[in-house]
Amino acid sequence: SxxxxxxxxxxxxxxxxxxxxxxxxxxxxxxxxxxxxxxxxxxxxxxxxxxxxxxxxxxxxxxxxxxxxxxxxxxxxxxxxxxxxxxxxxxxxxxxxxxxxxxxxxxxxxxxxxxxxxxxxxxxxxxxxLPGGSHLCGTRLCHEIAHAWFGLAIGARDWTEEWISEGFATFLEDIFWARTQQLSQDEVKGQRELKALLRWRRLRDEVQNSEEELQILRPKKESTGELSESGASVVKHGLKAEKIFMQVHYLKGYFLLRSLARTIGE
Ligand SMILES: [Zn+2]
Missing domain, CATH: 2.60.40.1730 (tricorn interacting facor f3 domain)
Structure with missing residues (x-):
């Protein structure tokens, strides 16, 4: 390492x-x-x-x-x-x-x-x-800063529940980035809707074109967070090469939070 x-x-x-x-x-x-x-x-x-x-x-x-x-x-x-x-x-x-x-x-x-x-x-x-300019780099940085709370300070008991930290970080990166750019209300709304649309397409593509088993947010179900007698914990699908390129856990978490925020307010 x-x-x-x-x-x-x-x-x-x-x-x-x-x-x-x-x-x-x-x-x-x-x-x-x-x-x-x-x-x-x-x-x-x-x-x-x-x-x-x-x-x-x-x-x-x-x-x-x-x-x-x-x-x-x-x-x-x-x-x-x-x-x-x-x-x-x-x-x-x-x-x-x-x-x-x-x-x-x-x-x-x-x-x-x-x-x-x-x-x-x-x-x-x-x-x-970096070659993507401030937009690509800025949103990425905002995402990682969001992980300072969701993922580092608090986080899931089990790595298979990555949607909790990734969903929050994806949702918050838009909010942080809008503040950083000091956008007007209208611009914020426009940018968020555009991002939601792009993410929706990405999510739809992945749902249609990947193994259903890999799309489940809580693959270990009731045994989530449990350790074996020896203290080992298994990351389900942890060795699947295609898994690390998938955004489905980020995006399902993001859309859940977006839906909640729209219903009860931010
Ligand atoms: Zn992340």
Missing amino acids: VTWTTDQSGRPCVYTMGSPINNRALFPCQEPPVALSTWQASVRTAAGFVVLMSGENSAEPVQLQEGILSWYYYVTMPMPASTFTVAVGCWQEVKQQSFTAAIQTNTKFSLPSSQADFSPHIIFLSQSV
């Missing part, structure tokens, strides 16, 4: 993206979402490198000796081991710039705690979303 690579300027960097089940290769842990724990870590680096880690604090480096820095991160709220991640490189913080400028110049973010309390404060964005 450790990726050693170089950044755009050819400088070395390393990051982990262990979610959902690869952090066991990094440190001894149990990874089902019901196994929660706190963590703390100190990482030493050569001066010039910045350590970003999921945690509640924004670490200030302490000099241990000439040319060696130490970075300390922690969480006090028990969280799944899958939410742990670390990224070490010559990162630069983007300050006092507009949202659009920030997303064009940096692929990694350390979010201020006011934006996403109790979240691990680190989001990985694929570079492939």
Whole structure:
């Protein structure tokens, strides 16, 4: 789960993206979402490198000796081991710039705690979303920020119920993105209706063209969240290659919330 690579300027960097089940290769842990724990870590680096880690604090480096820095991160709220991640490189913080400028110049973010309390404060964005301009990148970022609450701070007991966090994140990304763009009421409405229409088409296509078994929101039914005697939990359809490309759980969750919001108000 450790990726050693170089950044755009050819400088070395390393990051982990262990979610959902690869952090066991990094440190001894149990990874089902019901196994929660706190963590703390100190990482030493050569001066010039910045350590970003999921945690509640924004670490200030302490000099241990000439040319060696130490970075300390922690969480006090028990969280799944899958939410742990670390990224070490010559990162630069983007300050006092507009949202659009920030997303064009940096692929990694350390979010201020006011934006996403109790979240691990680190989001990985694929570079492939950057050429899409602020719209593609912005909505993606809004989706991931929504996961700071739905998916990280609170979440399903079982990974097979991904629709809960993905439905909320998909629903909220429109709301966050509309606020970020400071749209008028009419523009918000127009954009939301267009998105709903596109999502409806995508959902219809998937429902017509995928295995019915993969479309069920709660595939483990009454045994959802149950562990075996050994403590293992099985992610049903977790190894089906086509499953990770499917949006059906996101979209069914989104349309359920949209329907509820229309009935009882936001
Ligand atoms: Zn998501």
